[in-house]
Amino acid sequence: MSDKVVLHYFNGRGKMESIRWLLAAAGVQFEEVFLTKREQYEKLLSDGALMFQQVPLVEIDGMQLVQSKAILNYIAGKYNLYGKDLKERAMIDMYSEGASDLTDLIIMYPFKPAEHKQTHLSTIEQKAKDRFLPVFEKGLADSHFLVGNQLSRADVHLLEVTLMLQELLPTILSTFPKIQAFQEKMKALPTISKFLQPGSARKPPPDEAYVKTVMAVLSHLFK
Numbered sequence: 001m002s003d004k005v006v007l008h009y010f011n012g013r014g015k016m017e018s019i020r021w022l023l024a025a026a027g028v029q030f031e032e033v034f035l036t037k038r039e040q041y042e043k044l045l046s047d048g049a050l051m052f053q054q055v056p057l058v059e060i061d062g063m064q065l066v067q068s069k070a071i072l073n074y075i076a077g078k079y080n081l082y083g084k085d086l087k088e089r090a091m092i093d094m095y096s097e098g099a100s101d102l103t104d105l106i107i108m109y110p111f112k113p114a115e116h117k118q119t120h121l122s123t124i125e126q127k128a129k130d131r132f133l134p135v136f137e138k139g140l141a142d143s144h145f146l147v148g149n150q151l152s153r154a155d156v157h158l159l160e161v162t163l164m165l166q167e168l169l170p171t172i173l174s175t176f177p178k179i180q181a182f183q184e185k186m187k188a189l190p191t192i193s194k195f196l197q198p199g200s201a202r203k204p205p206p207d208e209a210y211v212k213t214v215m216a217v218l219s220h221l222f223k
Helices: 014-025 038-046 068-078 086-111 114-139 153-168 177-187 190-195 208-217
Strands: 006-009 031-034 057-060 063-066
Touching: 006 014, 014 068, 014 086, 014 153, 014 190, 038 208, 057 068, 063 068, 068 086, 068 153, 086 114, 086 153, 086 208, 114 153, 114 177, 153 177, 177 190
Parallel strands: 006 031
Antiparallel strands: 006 057, 057 063
16 A cells, blocks of 8 residues: 555545545645446455445555545544644534535435435525524634634535535525635635646536446445
């Protein structure tokens, strides 16, 4: 195993995109191996690389890490994006889990049948406006960051999920001025700015080809 950070996933967002965002925010370069055929997934299984038979898989520091939360926790801890003490870490975890819950709703949207897409989009909008965004707006009332006085993984996750929300619901942040201002400050950070440029490792919104690839490689989940 090399010293390089290598991501094994599809050429699309899914559960890996938050990991890409966090590595990019930390200024860490990484390589990607894209899964396009089921045989690649089966080889990872036979090689013993997937502890729970799931991707994402991240090779880092001589380890094969699986489980998204474990991967994100490791990256945040390694690159000082996890607060100054245990209490801050607990707050960062709460905000991060909230952002993750909202992200999961968005991740599932392209996999919904056409006749259920509008209903699912309405669910995303309702939960974002009623449950999630007010919490983040309040958290940013007196600070540029959600927790403490420095950038944390919670801030990176919030920027990622609000940008994805706006792709689906362009006006959703109109009543959340603190989040809008937060977005602009975050976009100005050099590592984030670089990740938002064309040609970066950031993935575009999922299309039909991405959905078909995921369903073919992970066919056992879609029977």
